[in-house]
Amino acid sequence: MPQHHTIFFLGATGFLAGDVLHLLGRDYPNYHVKALVRNPTPERVAKLKQLHPNLTVVEGDLNDAQLIADQAATADIVINSASSDHWPSVKATLDGLEKNAASRSSDPPLYIHISGCGIISDNIRGEKVENPKFWSDIGLDLKDCDQSNTHLESDIPIVAAGTRKENPIRSIIIYPGQIYGVGRGVQKTTLWLRIFMDYAKRVGYVGTWGRGFNAQNTIHVEDMAAAVLFIFKAAVEGRAEEGANGLYFAVTDKILSYGEWTKLMGDHLYSKGVVKEPGCKPMSPEIVEPLGNYGWSLLGGNLFAKADRLARMGWKAVESSKVSLMDNLPEAIDAALEDDRPYVHIS
Numbered sequence: 001m002p003q004h005h006t007i008f009f010l011g012a013t014g015f016l017a018g019d020v021l022h023l024l025g026r027d028y029p030n031y032h033v034k035a036l037v038r039n040p041t042p043e044r045v046a047k048l049k050q051l052h053p054n055l056t057v058v059e060g061d062l063n064d065a066q067l068i069a070d071q072a073a074t075a076d077i078v079i080n081s082a083s084s085d086h087w088p089s090v091k092a093t094l095d096g097l098e099k100n101a102a103s104r105s106s107d108p109p110l111y112i113h114i115s116g117c118g119i120i121s122d123n124i125r126g127e128k129v130e131n132p133k134f135w136s137d138i139g140l141d142l143k144d145c146d147q148s149n150t151h152l153e154s155d156i157p158i159v160a161a162g163t164r165k166e167n168p169i170r171s172i173i174i175y176p177g178q179i180y181g182v183g184r185g186v187q188k189t190t191l192w193l194r195i196f197m198d199y200a201k202r203v204g205y206v207g208t209w210g211r212g213f214n215a216q217n218t219i220h221v222e223d224m225a226a227a228v229l230f231i232f233k234a235a236v237e238g239r240a241e242e243g244a245n246g247l248y249f250a251v252t253d254k255i256l257s258y259g260e261w262t263k264l265m266g267d268h269l270y271s272k273g274v275v276k277e278p279g280c281k282p283m284s285p286e287i288v289e290p291l292g293n294y295g296w297s298l299l300g301g302n303l304f305a306k307a308d309r310l311a312r313m314g315w316k317a318v319e320s321s322k323v324s325l326m327d328n329l330p331e332a333i334d335a336a337l338e339d340d341r342p343y344v345h346i347s
């Protein structure tokens with residue numbers, strides 16, 4: 001691979017992307033980042049350029065399939081941190097990457113896709129479970145996951161593109177746990193907190209999907225971005241596992257139930273006068289059903305993962321051992337309160 005790559009980056013203005021772009025800017029300032037941005041106001045573009053010195057904007061939306069395919073057809077690397085549930089943009093990316101691979105079969109393009117541990121949900125609907133299953137990413141076969149789970153619609157075709165005989169691409173999928181912290185990019189608030197803030201403001205309390213006994217592994221955004229960079233570096237140097245083995249859980253061992261953190265969130269929002277009651281309680285069916293399986297599976301299930309592949313490569317979380325999700329939550333909520341844009345679900 002040449003020394004100066006072009007990276008086509010989807011989701012650059014997002015929460016995780018802000019910290020990833022900062023590390024790319026620090027360690028790979030000569031790489032040209034072409035960022036797809038749907039609303040490139042001067043403030044947003046200036047912030048992105050602050051994160052990475054060699055970033056230019058491609059104005060467009062995730063639904064602009066031709067634009068995405070054209071960009072993916074000419075980039076050396078594509079990083080997608082936009083949506084793990086927007087299949088049309090992933091399909092457009094894969095279409096472009098296939099053309100790209102056909103034009104340079106000795107040096108196929110690299111695709112790093114950010115998915116999520118939603119693929120391993122046990123769909124327990126917020127109930128207690130004895131002896132839950134812990135999934136390892138070593139030997140993981142996506143076909144073993146409950147096929148109704150989120151993200152698989154995109155992930156299965158990505159692995160297929162990374163393992164096919166004709167024009168394969170170099171595919172890597174990263175599965176974050178529950179990412180927390182305050183981001184350093186355009187979006188400061190993690191996705192799940194924006195969802196729960198939105199519901200809390202609408203219903204007047206902090207609510208759970210079911211009784212909130214379901215839990216998942218957590219990870220601080222600085223560690224999460226460091227994990228992405230760690231894998232990126234290994235891939236650029238040709239050391240990363242890819243294709244069928246290119247699946248990486250990025251989590252710490254710290255597991256937290258939804259009931260625990262939503263209680264703290266309810267107490268904090270109540271103390272600020274944002275909701276009418278402290279603590280948390282299950283939301284009624286009329287409120288949660290419109291989000292359907294996405295809500296129940298992702299926000300009401302247990303997602304228990306072990307980051308065995310990263311551990312085998314020598315990666316270690318740093319910031320998560322200093323600051324837990326519970327330690328950080330009040331600060332994250334205060335940052336979220338400054339942003340009053342409503343949460344809009346991508347489907």
Ligand SMILES: NC(=O)c1ccc[n+]([C@@H]2O[C@H](COP(=O)([O-])OP(=O)(O)OC[C@H]3O[C@@H](n4cnc5c(N)ncnc54)[C@H](OP(=O)(O)O)[C@@H]3O)[C@@H](O)[C@H]2O)c1
Pocket residue numbers: 010011012013014015016017036037038039060061062063081082083084085114115116117175176177178179180187189190191192346
């Ligand atoms: N946060 C977590 O705890 C977590 C956990 C597991 C997995 N993940 C996955 O990791 C990825 C990043 O998460 P995140 O929290 O950083 O998400 P995020 O803050 O919501 O970022 C989403 C990004 O995608 C862009 N985007 C959304 N819809 C778009 C559209 N129609 N056209 C163009 N751009 C669009 C957003 O642009 P705008 O700025 O214009 O909105 C933003 O840059 C997602 O796939 C998420 O599912 C996140």
